[in-house]
Amino acid sequence: MASKNNGIHLTTQQIQEAAACLGFEVNQNNLNKFKHKLTSLTLLMGETFDWLDADEIHLDGRDSGHFPPKEENKLNQWVWKCDIEEAKANGILTGKRIAIKDSISVAGIPMDCGNAGLAGFLPSEDALVVARVLSHGGKIVGKTACENLCYSALSHTSVHGLVSNPHDSSRTSGGSSSGNPVALFLKEADMAIGSDSGCSVRVPASFCGCVGLKPTFGLVPTLGLIPCLPSIDHVGPMASNVEDCALLLNAIAGPDKFSFPAAGSLETSRVSFLDSVHLGVSGFKAAIITEGFWENSPIQSDIAETVKKTIARLESFGMTFKSIALPQLVEARPITSVLSIVEFAHVLKNKTQPYTGRNGTSMGVKAAFDDIYKNVPMDAQAAAVCAKLFEEDIEATFVLDKCLHKMRKIASEVDKLFLQFDVLILPTVPFEAPKNPLVAHNDNPAVEEMKETRARMNVNTCLFNLTGHPAISVNCGFVRSSDTQCQLPVGVQIVGGFNQEAKLFRVAQVVENMCRNL
Numbered sequence: 085m086a087s088k089n090n091g092i093h094l095t096t097q098q099i100q101e102a103a104a105c106l107g108f109e110v111n112q113n114n115l116n117k118f119k120h121k122l123t124s125l126t127l128l129m130g131e132t133f134d135w136l137d138a139d140e141i142h143l144d145g146r147d148s149g150h151f152p153p154k155e156e157n158k159l160n161q162w163v164w165k166c167d168i169e170e171a172k173a174n175g176i177l178t179g180k181r182i183a184i185k186d187s188i189s190v191a192g193i194p195m196d197c198g199n200a201g202l203a204g205f206l207p208s209e210d211a212l213v214v215a216r217v218l219s220h221g222g223k224i225v226g227k228t229a230c231e232n233l234c235y236s237a238l239s240h241t242s243v244h245g246l247v248s249n250p251h252d253s254s255r256t257s258g259g260s261s262s263g264n265p266v267a268l269f270l271k272e273a274d275m276a277i278g279s280d281s282g283c284s285v286r287v288p289a290s291f292c293g294c295v296g297l298k299p300t301f302g303l304v305p306t307l308g309l310i311p312c313l314p315s316i317d318h319v320g321p322m323a324s325n326v327e328d329c330a331l332l333l334n335a336i337a338g339p340d341k342f343s344f345p346a347a348g349s350l351e352t353s354r355v356s357f358l359d360s361v362h363l364g365v366s367g368f369k370a371a372i373i374t375e376g377f378w379e380n381s382p383i384q385s386d387i388a389e390t391v392k393k394t395i396a397r398l399e400s401f402g403m404t405f406k407s408i409a410l411p412q413l414v415e416a417r418p419i420t421s422v423l424s425i426v427e428f429a430h431v432l433k434n435k436t437q438p439y440t441g442r443n444g445t446s447m448g449v450k451a452a453f454d455d456i457y458k459n460v461p462m463d464a465q466a467a468a469v470c471a472k473l474f475e476e477d478i479e480a481t482f483v484l485d486k487c488l489h490k491m492r493k494i495a496s497e498v499d500k501l502f503l504q505f506d507v508l509i510l511p512t513v514p515f516e517a518p519k520n521p522l523v524a525h526n527d528n529p530a531v532e533e534m535k536e537t538r539a540r541m542n543v544n545t546c547l548f549n550l551t552g553h554p555a556i557s558v559n560c561g562f563v564r565s566s567d568t569q570c571q572l573p574v575g576v577q578i579v580g581g582f583n584q585e586a587k588l589f590r591v592a593q594v595v596e597n598m599c600r601n602l
Contacts, residue, residue: 165225
């Protein structure tokens with residue numbers, strides 16, 4: 085083949101083999117015409133490739149950053165430090181320092197998504213949310229650690245090592261946005277951007293005591309994100325306080341104009357999430373989700389008590405509550421499990437699928453994925469093998485279709501609740517931050533116990549990834565750990581109707597104020 089700007093020169097055999105793969109044959113009488121047409125098309129593609137290559141971000145003068153030494157990275161929260169801002173930008177994020185999860189691209193900054201196979205990969209473009217942060221005057225101060233391809237929630241699978249909880253370094257910070265809440269707690273960043281495919285913003289927020297929002301599906305664009313589960317991936321803001329979380333959402337929200345519309349594609353220019361934060365909650369009706377408290381299963385009693393006390397205090401601010409059953413919270417778990425096997429394996433298999441924008445637009449990471457199977461955790465390898473066997477069973481392929489159909493049905497059922505209630509409320513996680521698996525292994529615990537902990541991590545959160553409804557975790561108090569007697573944060577999860585993030589911030593702000601006054 086010739087260089088791309090000269091078109092691609094193919095033999096008759098190559099043309100016929102390609103056509104055969106598509107189920108047709110090029111008629112010999114039309115072969116010359118077909119070759120001529122094909123040459124024109126490949127020339128057009130080559131010229132377009134050259135034009136796009138020349139259209140990359142101009143990186144001259146952009147800080148290339150550095151790998152942080154241990155003294156700058158005591159809990160292993162950073163994978164790269166930098167100092168990037170637009171010289172002439174002046175907006176709502178001016179003066180704010182923002183950390184970016186290492187599954188989200190920053191042009192010219194290494195990005196490996198916690199995976200050894202991606203070592204050395206340098207994105208040539210900013211993720212859309214990063215571009216928006218910079219255009220609003222924000223300063224990017226580094227890339228934070230995440231789980232290996234975001235396929236865990238225990239902050240221990242990254243190639244860079246485990247990330248420790250700032251409240252107790254023997255415990256997990258949560259995941260897969262593991263480094264974000266640590267950087268926020270240590271005041272090394274004012275805000276952070278993470279991604280959430282089942283719990284990955286809200287669980288770390290709960291375990292470390294910060295604010296984390298999974299917005300309405302489609303409200304924040306995923307262009308420039310290495311996906312984990314594309315049909316339920318969300319990009320969302322994290323911050324030390326509710327105001328900063330709302331401010332960051334103001335900056336990054338809004339549809340990608342070149343993507344198909346999604347549930348969150350509202351006209352955000354008319355919405356200011358920050359303006360709603362201090363409007364109070366008087367008159368709000370809330371549903372307490374009984375399944376979220378695991379009434380028929382174990383829940384850490386002091387976690388349940390802390391959340392129930394929060395609910396009681398909210399009543400004094402004018403909110404009314406009603407306990408309801410939400411069986412969909414339980415139904416969502418097996419569906420999420422199937423998606424986590426099939427979709428994640430699809431991401432690994434189709435090397436151009438990761439790091440996508442509009443309908444699978446590759447942004448240069450394909451070559452880096454060549455040896456990806458060798459560098460993922462055993463859980464991910466098992467998922468890939470399971471999916472492979474799944475593909476070979478024709479009858480089993482209907483399971484995925486049924487799951488997607490059930491997912492849409494569940495979303496419709498949950499959405500009807502918001503005709504009666506402003507918000508739903510439940511614990512973010514039904515237990516305190518567990519011991520980090522690697523630390524715990526040295527203490528020789530039962531291996532099966534750690535597997536159970538991992539499986540329970542997203543029991544209260546994954547439903548809202550399936551439905552696409554916005555959900556926020558905010559700290560509502562602390563519990564004393566049973567072994568070290570340290571104080572560990574407790575997160576309460578507040579869920580709203582589509583595009584009702586403003587209501588979530590209003591409730592979260594009242595909770596935050598109450599927690600400060602305890």
